[in-house]
Amino acid sequence: MEDWRRHTSHAAARAEDLEPDRYRLWLRGDWNTSAAELAYKVDQAFAQARIPYFPIEYHGWHTGLQVVIPARFAEAATAVHQRFEEERPRPAPSVGRGWTSSIEPQRLSKQHSNHPWIFRRYSENLPDGRRYEALLFRDEHHKHFGKREWVVPAATNVPDAPTLRKLAWRIVTDSEFRNELLSDDPELKDFWR
Numbered sequence: 001m002e003d004w005r006r007h008t009s010h011a012a013a014r015a016e017d018l019e020p021d022r023y024r025l026w027l028r029g030d031w032n033t034s035a036a037e038l039a040y041k042v043d044q045a046f047a048q049a050r051i052p053y054f055p056i057e058y059h060g061w062h063t064g065l066q067v068v069i070p071a072r073f074a075e076a077a078t079a080v081h082q083r084f085e086e087e088r089p090r091p092a093p094s095v096g097r098g099w100t101s102s103i104e105p106q107r108l109s110k111q112h113s114n115h116p117w118i119f120r121r122y123s124e125n126l127p128d129g130r131r132y133e134a135l136l137f138r139d140e141h142h143k144h145f146g147k148r149e150w151v152v153p154a155a156t157n158v159p160d161a162p163t164l165r166k167l168a169w170r171i172v173t174d175s176e177f178r179n180e181l182l183s184d185d186p187e188l189k190d191f192w193r
Contacts, residue, residue: 004035004058004065010047015054019070024056025077026180027084028064030151038065045080053077088149098124103135103161105168115172116140121164122191126151133158135167137181138192145188146171146181 012018027045029038035058042065046053051073056066069077103119116139124132134149148167152158159167171178 002035002058004039005055007036007040008043008055010043010053012052012054015056015068018052018054018068019072021071022068023071023074023077024066024068024176025081026064026066027081028088029084030088035065042067042084045083046077049076049080051076051080088151098122098132103164103168105172106162106165108169108172112173117168117172119164119168119171121161123158129153131158135159135164135171136188136191137168137171138188142189142192144182145185145192146178146183147185147188148181 015022027038027042029041033041039055039058042053042055046067046069051069053067053069056068058065099122101121103121105115105117105119108115117137118140119135119137122132122134122136126132131152132149133152134147136145136147138145150159171181
């Protein structure tokens with residue numbers, strides 16, 4: 001058993017124990033949050049909301065836990081997800097404080113080569129010495145905006161260009177993953193003006 005799973009005492013024993021119509025989502029924590037700590041926080045949040053769930057996987061690169069829940073609890077789970085997003089410390093992207101650069105997805109198949117997505121990397125040094133990094137994206141019509149963010153301790157390497165190119169590739173090719181990163185944050189629209 002993976003160590004973080006020991007902290008999910010309220011979870012179903014297997015995904016199959018949940019209703020067949022299921023909903024998946026990622027719950028992300030701080031860069032400094034351990035897998036065990038995040039699993040415990042997720043477990044407590046779902047227990048308090050009385051939402052049955054099963055943790056599918058922990059991914060350190062996303063600093064998150066992917067869970068599956070019965071679809072009829074999707075609205076309540078979205079509220080839990082929103083709380084986790086609001087609790088993550090991060091500054092708003094601002095062209096005046098940080099720096100940006102263009103990112104192109106890694107090599108795409110013909111099926112995806114004509115995609116509408118535009119990517120920018122945003123970096124900023126925070127006053128406490130940590131570094132804020134974000135992969136920001138939008139469609140060419142300025143209707144859909146998204147982001148993947150990290151707050152990285154000073155001594156930690158930030159996501160490098162090949163990693164961001166791979167992430168951009170996944171955003172283009174995996175609509176479910178992309179939808180998890182879409183945001184209605186009005187500051188994102190300001191960033192792209």
